[in-house]
Amino acid sequence: ETGVTQSPTHLIKTRGQQVTLRCSSQSGHNTVSWYQQALGQGPQFIFQYYREEENGRGNFPPRFSGLQFPNYSSELNVNALELDDSALYLCASSLYTRGELFFGEGSRLTVL
Amino acid sequence: QQQVKQSPQSLIVQKGGISIINCAYENTAFDYFPWYQQFPGKGPALLIAIRPDVSEKKEGRFTISFNKSAKQFSLHIMDSQPGDSATYFCAASPPEASGSRLTFGEGTQLTVNP
Numbered sequence: 001e002t003g004v005t006q007s008p009t010h011l012i013k014t015r016g017q018q019v020t021l022r023c024s025s026q027s028g029h030n031t032v033s034w035y036q037q038a039l040g041q042g043p044q045f046i047f048q049y050y051r052e053e054e055n056g057r058g059n060f061p062p063r064f065s066g067l068q069f070p071n072y073s074s075e076l077n078v079n080a081l082e083l084d085d086s087a088l089y090l091c092a093s094s095l096y097t098r099g100e101l102f103f104g105e106g107s108r109l110t111v112l
Numbered sequence: 113q114q115q116v117k118q119s120p121q122s123l124i125v126q127k128g129g130i131s132i133i134n135c136a137y138e139n140t141a142f143d144y145f146p147w148y149q150q151f152p153g154k155g156p157a158l159l160i161a162i163r164p165d166v167s168e169k170k171e172g173r174f175t176i177s178f179n180k181s182a183k184q185f186s187l188h189i190m191d192s193q194p195g196d197s198a199t200y201f202c203a204a205s206p207p208e209a210s211g212s213r214l215t216f217g218e219g220t221q222l223t224v225n226p
Contacts, residue, residue, distance in 0.1 A: 004155070026118050031212060032210055033213065035214075040219070041218055041219070041220075042118075042201050042203075042217050042218050043156065043214075043216050044200070044216070045192030045213055045214060045215065048212065048213055052161075056213050090155050090156070091114030092155075092212075094212045096212070099144065099205065099212040100146075100158055100161075100212075101158065101212055102158075102216065103156050103157065104155050105153065105154055105155045106155055
């Protein structure tokens with residue numbers, strides 16, 4: 001059984017740039033959720049994808065967008081990067097009906 | 113608006129002692145309350161979870177106590193070990209999300225001294 005994998009593990013961008021983060025869900029899982037974890041804070045829910053559609057969104061602006069592909073993998077896109085976007089971005093997969101989240105190790109984004 | 117408040121921020125316990133972390137929530141619609149453990153450089157991992165139809169759940173050395181009327185729940189780690197040193201997060205989820213859309217507390221950094 002393959003766990004949740006994320007890429008890249010670390011990246012540095014400058015303010016105003018755009019970034020794409022990728023996630024492969026755990027085998028058999030059909031739902032992907034994205035969370036932002038600022039340093040020293042708990043993860044904050046960004047959005048969730050199920051059957052390739054957004055299925056719930058947290059308090060994040062539209063410049064945060066995502067995709068889910070037929071193989072259940074997912075992308076998180078952030079446009080017009082701001083300094084406050086610097087964080088660990090966590091992807092989690094689950095079976096929709098069960099809900100237990102399995103997290104990847106995250107992508108550490110630094111915005112300069 | 114912080115919907116899940118966690119305390120303490122940090123906790124130091126001697127090996128063999130009991131670690132207790134508390135959480136309080138505001139949204140009475142929440143119906144799933146997990147605890148996650150996170151080691152440095154890793155993603156959070158589910159430790160134990162409870163639903164409000166029971167007041168306590170035990171798995172090995174880990175116990176969740178749940179008080180629905182007070183809107184509080186806590187994690188007890190018995191016989192704490194140095195390997196338990198990590199950051200612990202409580203969380204809560206509304207019923208429509210089936211446990212997969214979580215509101216997290218701010219975390220407790222636990223240090224277990226040998």
